[in-house]
Amino acid sequence: MRPRxxxxxxxxxxxxxxxxxxxxxxxxxxxxxxxxxxxxxIAVAAPSATDKETARSLLLDGxxxxxxxxxxxxxxxxxxxxxxxxxxxxxVEVAKAQEALGQxxxxxxxxxxxxxxxxxxxxxxxxxxxxxxxxxxxxxxxDRIPSIHVVVSGVDASVARTVRIDGEAVPAEAVSLPRxxxxxxxxxxxxxxxxxxxxxxxxxTEGQALEQQVTLVAAPSGAPRPPVPAAEEATAAxxxxxxxxxxxxxYVGFGVGAAGAVAGSITGAMSLSKTSSLxxxxxxxxxPPQLSGERNTASTLATIADVSFAAGIVGAAVGVxxxxxxxxxxxxxxxxxTIHPWVSFGSVGLTGGFE
Numbered sequence: 001m002r003p004r005x006x007x008x009x010x011x012x013x014x015x016x017x018x019x020x021x022x023x024x025x026x027x028x029x030x031x032x033x034x035x036x037x038x039x040x041x042i043a044v045a046a047p048s049a050t051d052k053e054t055a056r057s058l059l060l061d062g063x064x065x066x067x068x069x070x071x072x073x074x075x076x077x078x079x080x081x082x083x084x085x086x087x088x089x090x091x092v093e094v095a096k097a098q099e100a101l102g103q104x105x106x107x108x109x110x111x112x113x114x115x116x117x118x119x120x121x122x123x124x125x126x127x128x129x130x131x132x133x134x135x136x137x138x139x140x141x142x143d144r145i146p147s148i149h150v151v152v153s154g155v156d157a158s159v160a161r162t163v164r165i166d167g168e169a170v171p172a173e174a175v176s177l178p179r180x181x182x183x184x185x186x187x188x189x190x191x192x193x194x195x196x197x198x199x200x201x202x203x204x205t206e207g208q209a210l211e212q213q214v215t216l217v218a219a220p221s222g223a224p225r226p227p228v229p230a231a232e233e234a235t236a237a238x239x240x241x242x243x244x245x246x247x248x249x250x251y252v253g254f255g256v257g258a259a260g261a262v263a264g265s266i267t268g269a270m271s272l273s274k275t276s277s278l279x280x281x282x283x284x285x286x287x288p289p290q291l292s293g294e295r296n297t298a299s300t301l302a303t304i305a306d307v308s309f310a311a312g313i314v315g316a317a318v319g320v321x322x323x324x325x326x327x328x329x330x331x332x333x334x335x336x337x338t339i340h341p342w343v344s345f346g347s348v349g350l351t352g353g354f355e
Contacts, residue, residue, distance in 0.1 A: 047084055047085060051084045051085075052084075052085070054081075054084060055080075055081040055084040055085045055090070056081075058077045058078070058080045058081035058084075059077070059078070059081045059090070059093065061077045062074040062075075062076075062077035062078040062081065062093060062097070065077060066096070066097065066100070071097050071100040071101045072101065074097045074100075075094065075097035075098060075101065078090065078093040078094045078096075078097050079094050081093070082094050086117075087127060087130075088114050088117070088127045088130035088131050088134065089126055089127060089130045091110055091111070091113065091114035091130070091134065092111070092114065092130045092133055092134055092137075094110050095107040095108075095110040095111045095114075095134070095137065098110060099137075099141070102182055102183055102184060103182055104141050104144055104145045104182055104183065104206070105145055105180060105181065105182050106182075107137075107141055108137075108138050108141040108142065108145065111134040111135075111137050111138040111141070112138055114130070114131065114134040115131065115134055115135055115138065119131065143207060144206045144207050145180050145181075145182070145206075145207075146180070146181060146182075146183055146204040146205060146206060146207060146208040146209065146210065147178040147179060147180050147181065147204075147208075147209050147210070148165065148178065148179050148181055148186065148188070148202065148204060148210050148212055149177070149178040149179070149209070149210065149211045149212065150163050150165075150170075150175070150179075150188060150190065150212050150214055151176075151211060151212065151213050151214065152175075152190055152192075152214050152215075152216060153213060153214070153215045153216070154195070154215045154216040154217060154218075155192050155195060155216050159192050159193065159194075160172070160192065160193065161175065161190060161191065161192040161216075162190070162191045162192070163175045163188070163189070163190050164187075164188070164189040164190075165179060165181065165186055165187070165188055165189075166186055166187055167187070167189075178209060181204060183204055183205055183206050183208075184203065184204070185201060185202070185203045186201070186202055186203070186204065187199065187200075187201055188200050188201075188202055188212060188214065190214045190216065192216055194218060194219055195216040195217060195218055195219055196216065196217045196218075196219055198214050198215070198216055198217075200212075200214070259311075261308075275302075
């Protein structure tokens with residue numbers, strides 16, 4: 001690894017540490033120099049004295065960890081300091097830690113972000129040196145970042161294919177072009193409608209331009225399958241039937257039983273009323289010819305009442321049996337049973353159905 005040069009902000013921090021009490025004007029100049037590059041032309045709250053002291057402490061902590069080769073710890077400290085100050089010197093430190101961790105793509109992106117910030121009209125010499133270092137390092141990293149070019153064969157060019165690298169989908173427009181990656185191992189996955197998915201592990205080194213061939217094989221069924229979306233395919237689980245729904249026979253049986261009881265009660269009451277009114281005119285249960293129709297009606301009503309009660313008993317029995325035997329019926333939606341008794345002279349019945 002290249003020897004680590006002291007950065008400008010550390011030099012400034014050391015100078016501040018050795019000075020007992022800087023003159024008031026010099027202190028104001030120092031604070032403005034530290035905060036100036038992060039303040040736009042419009043009014044923005046400047047970092048407080050506490051923020052600045054915290055940033056200095058974080059930078060020193062990052063330096064100690066970097067020297068001890070704890071690059072992950074150093075990166076965390078540098079990133080925290082940069083989040084507070086957002087100056088070229090802190091940005092360069094973040095990039096150095098990322099580079100040491102092998103995160104070349106992220107390091108170059110950090111350096112380019114430093115360069116995109118317009119320089120202040122008046123800035124410390126340390127910031128100018130940091131910008132120059134960022135420009136040189138970004139150019140050097142561009143040549144060191146490897147790439148993978150996935151070449152898919154066995155599929156007609158008109159067939160859409162999905163390429164994922166490390167689980168991240170490559171945009172369709174860039175599938176056939178090299179993709180920049182950090183050095184190290186990577187997972188490549190390729191899929192296309194009607195073909196078996198392919199997956200392989202590859203490793204790239206610094207500066208390598210790897211061309212990886214991937215051959216897809218047609219699926220056994222031979223029937224094209226729908227295109228694989230960018231997100232993971234989700235298959236709806238079959239809905240298990242609800243075995244707890246009660247059989248309609250329970251409702252039918254008890255419905256018939258209730259209707260029979262109602263019809264029997266009505267016709268029975270009518271028959272008793274007719275019979276009672278005929279007793280005074282039919283001594284010895286013998287009615288004159290002009291009352292024979294009334295007597296027949298009373299008899300018919302009695303018969304209808306008996307039949308209704310019998311039907312009600314049978315219906316209730318069916319409902320009880322269906323309930324006790326646990327008969328089940330599975331439907332997408334329970335169906336309601338409606339039953340209506342009807343009574344007229346000489347006839348009686350039940351009407352109903354499923355809703």
